[in-house]
Every structure is written in structure tokens, then in C-alpha cells.
Amino acid sequence: xxxxxxxxxxxxxxxxxxxxxxxxxxxxxxxxxxxxxxxxxxxxxxxxxxxxxxxxxxxxxxxxxxxxxxxxxxxxxxxxxxxxxxxxxxxxxxxxxxxxxxxxxxxxxxxxxxxxxxxxxxxxxxxxxxxxxxxxxxxxxxxxxxxxxxxxxxxxxxxxxxxxxxxxxxxxxxxxxxxxxxxxxxxxxxxxxxxxxxxxxxxxxxxxxxxxxxxxxxxxxxxxxxxxxxxxxxxxxxxxxxxxxxxxxxxxxxxxxxxxxxxxxxxxxxxxxxxxxxxxxxxxxxxxxxxxxxxxxxxxxxxxxxxxxxxxxxxxxxxxxxxxxxxxxxxxxxxxxxxxxxxxxxxxxxxxxxxxxxxxxxxxxxxxxxxxxxxxxxxxxxxxxxxxxxxxxxxxxxxxxxxxxxxxxxxxxxxxxxxxxxxxxxxxxxxxxxxxxxxxxxxxxxxxxxxxxxxxxxxxxxxxxxxxxxxxxxxxxxxxxxxxxxxxxxxxxxxxxxxxxxxxxxxxxxxxxxxxxxxxxxxxxxxxxxxxxxxxxxxxxxxxxxxxxxxxxxxxxxxxxxxxxx
Numbered sequence: 001x002x003x004x005x006x007x008x009x010x011x012x013x014x015x016x017x018x019x020x021x022x023x024x025x026x027x028x029x030x031x032x033x034x035x036x037x038x039x040x041x042x043x044x045x046x047x048x049x050x051x052x053x054x055x056x057x058x059x060x061x062x063x064x065x066x067x068x069x070x071x072x073x074x075x076x077x078x079x080x081x082x083x084x085x086x087x088x089x090x091x092x093x094x095x096x097x098x099x100x101x102x103x104x105x106x107x108x109x110x111x112x113x114x115x116x117x118x119x120x121x122x123x124x125x126x127x128x129x130x131x132x133x134x135x136x137x138x139x140x141x142x143x144x145x146x147x148x149x150x151x152x153x154x155x156x157x158x159x160x161x162x163x164x165x166x167x168x169x170x171x172x173x174x175x176x177x178x179x180x181x182x183x184x185x186x187x188x189x190x191x192x193x194x195x196x197x198x199x200x201x202x203x204x205x206x207x208x209x210x211x212x213x214x215x216x217x218x219x220x221x222x223x224x225x226x227x228x229x230x231x232x233x234x235x236x237x238x239x240x241x242x243x244x245x246x247x248x249x250x251x252x253x254x255x256x257x258x259x260x261x262x263x264x265x266x267x268x269x270x271x272x273x274x275x276x277x278x279x280x281x282x283x284x285x286x287x288x289x290x291x292x293x294x295x296x297x298x299x300x301x302x303x304x305x306x307x308x309x310x311x312x313x314x315x316x317x318x319x320x321x322x323x324x325x326x327x328x329x330x331x332x333x334x335x336x337x338x339x340x341x342x343x344x345x346x347x348x349x350x351x352x353x354x355x356x357x358x359x360x361x362x363x364x365x366x367x368x369x370x371x372x373x374x375x376x377x378x379x380x381x382x383x384x385x386x387x388x389x390x391x392x393x394x395x396x397x398x399x400x401x402x403x404x405x406x407x408x409x410x411x412x413x414x415x416x417x418x419x420x421x422x423x424x425x426x427x428x429x430x431x432x433x434x435x436x437x438x439x440x441x442x443x444x445x446x447x448x449x450x451x452x453x454x455x456x457x458x459x460x461x462x463x464x465x466x467x468x469x470x471x472x473x474x475x476x477x478x479x480x481x482x483x484x485x486x487x488x489x490x491x492x493x494x495x496x497x498x499x500x501x502x503x504x505x506x507x508x509x510x511x512x513x514x515x516x517x518x519x520x521x522x523x524x525x526x527x528x529x530x531x532x533x534x535x536x537x538x539x540x541x542x543x544x545x546x547x548x549x550x551x552x553x554x555x556x557x558x559x560x561x562x563x564x565x566x
Contacts, residue, residue: 021052024086029418032083036422038434044418047154048087051413054150055088058406062091065407067121067391068099071350072179072427076414080423084413090406099123100246103474106394110135113398119407124165124175124390125253125466126473131168132518133472137395137404138172150405152412159417159432161455162390164268165465169284175392178415179429182463183254183387184454185218186333186344187211188359189369189557191230200224210554212374215260215308217552218342222316225339238316239332239341240309244485247326251309251343252480253466255387259342260305261378262296264539269384269467273540276476277302277502278469278509279526286471286509286523290502291531291541297502298495299541301378304548306487306494308376312342313488322488333368334359342374347389349428349451366449369557372459377548385462390431430455450561457564471512471523479504 025048029041037044067073077094085092095117097105102122109116110133130136143151157163157173166175191197192209201209205220212218222237229235241251255275257263262277263270273279277297279287289295296302313322318337321329330348333341336358352368353360359367373386393411395404413419420435425444428451430436436455445452454460470476479501487497509523516522535543 021087021089022049024083025049025052028083028087032079033418033422036425036440037418038421038432038438039417043154047152047416047418050152050154051084051088051409051416054152055090055406055409058402058409059089060091061403061406062093063118063403063406063410064093064095065119065121065410066095066097066102066105066117067178068102069096070179070347070391070427070429072423072429073121073391075423075426076178080414080419081410084410088409088413090409092410094410106396107474109396109398115396115399115403117396118399118403119411120394120396121178121391122175122394123465123473124162124177124392125470125477126394127166127168127174128466128468128470129473130174130394131170131172131468132521135397136174137397138168138170138174139176139395140172142395142408146401147405147408150409152416154417155412155415156417156434159434160415161433161436161460162388162392162431162465165388165390166392168468175390175394176411176415177390177392177431178411179389179391179427180431181345181347181389181429182454182460183343183345183373183389184370184463185211185340185342185373186368186370187340188338188367189449190367191225191235191339192557205552207552208554208556211371211557211560212340213553213555214374214379214550215342215376216549217554218340218374219308219312219549220552221340221554222312226316231336233337235337235339236316236318237339238312239329239338240313240317240321240343241324241326241329242310242313242322242488243325244481244489245325246478246481248485248488249477249479249481250326252306252484253477254343254389255384255464255466256309256343257296257302257305258384259373259379259386260301260308260376261380261383261542262299262301262305262540263383265380265382267382267384267461268464269469270540271469274467274469275384276466276470276505277540278505279540280469281524283524284468284521286469287526289505289509290499291534292528293506293526294534294537294541295502295506296541297505298498299535300544301376301540301542302498303494304378304544305376306484306498310488310494344370345389346370346451346454347427347429349448350426352449353447364447366447368449370450370454371557371560372454372462377545377550378542383462384464388460388463388465390465391429450557453561453564459564471518471521472508475508476505479508
């Protein structure tokens with residue numbers, strides 16, 4: 001049936017943003033964004049006009065999305081959701097809940113098919129899960145097909161620095177990053193540059209006090225500072241946490257074994273053995289976790305990583321650290337009695353630069369810096385060196401298409417070039433190259449302790465999230481804290497704990513293989529052989545080193561940063 005022609009006045013009304021919508025957009029741009037955008041004022045208006053037009057079919061809809069509670073998502077929930085609602089007429093409710101709760105809701109929707117949320121911000125650590133179960137919309141096809149009419153022409157996927165983390169081996173993008181932060185080394189720059197500390201350290205250890213390149217140097221520095229009195233208080237050379245709690249799992253799945261050198265070479269993740277110690281074959285099917293099947297979860301390098309964690313926690317951290325969880329331990333370095341921390345998330349940067357706290361100078365500059373993580377004795381060039389968290393927008397196939405489209409508009413709005421620079425100044429969790437290079441961050445860099453320099457450096461590619469070797473992140477991740485918690489508490493030796501962990505992982509892999517729910521991408525476990533068989537092969541698992549404390553190496557922080565800029 002032919003469609004009747006619309007009067008010219010109606011056509012114009014449909015193709016032109018309403019005065020009210022544009023007024024809301026301009027008010028948002030003027031009062032909230034100001035000069036903090038990588039786009040010009042005119043480009044910002046055009047981007048907002050596109051959102052207004054694209055949102056018209058969904059005006060009045062009530063859309064629910066969810067993310068974990070961090071500063072970046074609080075800004076999205078409290079400021080950007082309200083602005084989006086006023087500008088587009090789509091009513092957004094952006095819930096903030098615990099990270100574990102986000103995964104639980106996602107799992108429930110996967111298992112039941114019930115549309116609980118219209119979009120999720122969940123870590124790209126689930127890329128292996130999403131790719132294998134095929135219960136989320138792959139965004140590559142979505143943007144060219146069903147979601148083409150609601151995909152912004154200024155989205156610029158290549159501008160997202162973590163897009164490789166959300167791209168599966170099929171070259172499809174499954175998630176859109178909205179916040180990203182790294183797990184780096186943190187230290188008291190002022191104490192490391194104190195002449196007496198430098199002289200005392202050189203006299204005791206025979207080399208210069210500086211940023212530790214390897215764990216040997218980190219250990220010496222931890223020993224040196226622990227028990228010293230600085231500014232009238234006893235200080236510690238290390239900070240960590242050890243309570244048997246789900247957050248203890250993150251402490252290890254967030255690439256601790258890769259820092260030790262347990263996995264294989266490969267960026268963003270080791271192949272065939274990743275930082276969880278899981279081996280895959282040439283078809284990307286998981287084939288084992290224990291050494292008997294070619295995995296490395298219970299290998300000498302993995303056991304070494306656990307032993308060092310426990311040793312340092314007991315010897316060099318405040319006594320109460322062993323009973324702390326992640327959230328309790330995080331604020332401790334800002335209190336001013338910790339010299340360094342090997343496992344420190346840049347998401348804490350905003351809390352570390354507040355005026356008046358012990359680790360900030362009177363002029364607002366930090367007394368601390370962040371630097372690349374030191375590496376363990378088994379680490380080799382070409383391996384990943386640490387972890388990056390990439391919280392990313394995910395659209396479930398069980399979400400009705402119109403609701404998914406409206407949610408996708410919101411996801412693009414909060415990651416848009418118009419918004420991203422301002423959002424990044426609030427949360428300090430970069431996702432766009434254009435934002436990292438923005439002049440406003442050049443000006444702010446001296447007060448951010450090396451964050452900007454790191455993200456502008458070539459080094460950043462060695463930090464990456466969990467990769468596609470992990471076939472079911474929710475099922476496997478929970479095994480880590482339960483088993484490593486036994487080592488942390490002293491109930492098991494590090495070897496016993498890692499033996500139990502790899503066996504538990506293989507039980508899950510075996511169940512997935514038998515169920516066949518992941519098709520040809522699912523696990524296909526190797527036949528068991530002796531550990532010696534695999535230890536004689538190239539790569540991971542690696543045989544035990546005769547010397548797990550090689551020569552300590554440090555580097556001058558200022559020279560390190562200078563080398564990046566050159």
C-alpha cells in the first residue's frame with residue numbers, strides 16, 4: 001500500500017529538533033560540559049541534534065540500565081541520565097549496585113530469558129562468556145543491521161582505546177567500553193627522592209632506590225621502609241588485603257599470575273595459556289587448567305605468585321591488612337603511612353588527589369606517583385604485565401529490540417565525544433584516545449600522579465582485562481577467592497591451594513564440555529599426562545627456577561616518564 005504524502009509543515013516538524021529539546025541540550029552543554037569536550041561548540045550541537053532525532057520513536061519509554069558503583073557510573077547515573085532524559089524524552093533509570101550483583105542479574109537474565117535490564121555495564125572480563133554463549137547482541141552486526149538507525153555517525157569506534165578487549169576471535173565487537181582503569185604500581189615519590197632514604201637504601205642494598213622493575217627490587221624496598229619512622233609515624237613498605245571474601249578473587253584474577261610470569265606471551269592475553277592458567281587449542285577451546293592437561297594454574301610460577309603475596313602481606317603490610325577486604329584496604333595508602341603498593345587500581349586516583357589529605361602537597365600536587373607494575377621472576381618480554389578493567393555496555397538478545405535501541409542511544413550518549421572529556425575529569429577512567437590527548441588533561445596531568453603520562457605511553461598495551469580463554473567468567477571467578485583464601489588464611493600451602501583451584505576449574509570446564517551449551521567453542525579437555533611432559537614443552541607451564549629472586553632492578557621515575565615522551 002502506498003503511503004500518503006505528509007504536508008511539508010509536518011515533514012519539517014519531524015526532521016527538526018523541537019525547541020524544547022534543543023533548549024535542554026544547549027542548557028546541558030553550557031552548564032555541564034562547558035569547554036570540557038573534544039568537540040567544538042558547533043559539533044556538540046550537531047551531535048545533540050542527532051540524539052534528539054534518533055530518539056523520537058522512543059520518546060516516553062521507561063528504560064532501565066545498571067552498572068557497578070564507582071565515581072564514573074555515579075556521574076552517569078546522577079547527571080548524564082537526567083540530561084539524556086530531558087534532551088531526548090526517553091526516561092532513563094540508571095541503577096547502581098555492587099559488581100557481584102551486576103553479574104548475578106546478568107546471569108539470571110541469561111538463564112531465564114526475562115528482561116531484567118535493558119542494558120548492562122559489565123566488565124569486558126566476560127568477553128569469553130558472551131562470545132561463546134551468544135546471548136548478547138554482537139555490536140558489529142547490530143550497528144550495521146537492526147541498530148543502524150540508532151547508531152551515531154560520530155560514535156567513532158576506533159577512538160575507543162579498549163575496543164580490542166571487547167572484540168572476540170570472530171572479529172566481532174560484543175561490548176562498548178564506558179570506563180577503564182589499570183592496575184599499576186603506586187609509590188611515595190617524595191620518600192623515594194629523600195636524600196637520606198636514598199643514601200640509606202644504597203648503603204644497605206648496593207643499588208639506587210627507585211621504581212622497582214622486578215619483584216626482587218619491590219621486596220627490598222618493602223623491607224627497607226617497613227618499620228621506619230617518617231614524619232613522626234611508623235610506615236610500612238607494602239599494602240594489600242587478605243580476608244577470605246569475593247574481592248580476594250579479583251586480587252588474583254586481575255592478572256596477578258601474569259605479573260609473576262605464569263602464562264604465555266601474547267597481547268592482550270597469553271596464547272595458548274592465559275593469566276588464569278587456562279590453556280586453549282588452536283580452535284580457542286579451553287583444554288585444561290592443571291599442569292597435567294597443559295594448564296598453568298598450579299604451575300611453579302603460579303605457586304611462586306601466591307607465596308610472594310602471602311609473604312609480603314605478613315611481613316611488610318600493616319597487621320590489620322590481612323583481615324581487610326578490597327574496599328577497606330583501598331583508602332589506606334591515602335592515610336600517609338604506606339611507601340608503595342604493587343597492586344593498586346587507578347580508579348582510586350580521584351580519592352588520592354583530594355585537598356588536605358596526607359598524600360597531597362599544599363599546592364594540590366600529589367606526593368605520590370603511579371608507574372608500571374614490577375614483574376615477577378618468570379615474566380618474559382612479550383607478556384602482558386597487568387590488568388585493565390573495562391566496564392562496557394552490553395545488550396542482551398533477550399531485551400526487546402525497541403528497548404535495546406533506546407538503551408543503545410543512552411550508552412552512546414554517555415560515551416559520546418561531547419560528554420567524554422568532562423566525564424573523564426570526574427571519574428578519571430579513560431576510554432577514548434581523543435580524551436586522553438585533550439589539552440585539558442595536559443594541563444591537569446601534574447596533579448594526577450602519572451595517570452595521563454601512563455595512558456599516553458606505549459606501555460599501556462601490556463595491561464589488559466581477562467581474555468577469551470575463560471569460557472564462563474561468573475562460574476570460574478568465584479572459585480578463586482574460595483581456594484586462594486585457604487592459602488591466605490594458612491589453611492593450605494600455596495601449592496595445595498592452587499592444586500585445588502585448577503581441579504575446581506577443570507570440573508567446571510568438564511561440565512560445560514558435557515553440556516555442550518557453548519557448541520564448537522566450548523571446552524574440550526586434554527587427556528591427562530604427567531606434569532613433566534608439559535614442563536618440558538616451550539612456554540607455559542614453566543619449570544621451577546633455581547633462583548626465584550634474580551638481581552633487583554630499579555629505574556628513576558622521571559627518566560622513565562621522559563623515555564615515554566621521547
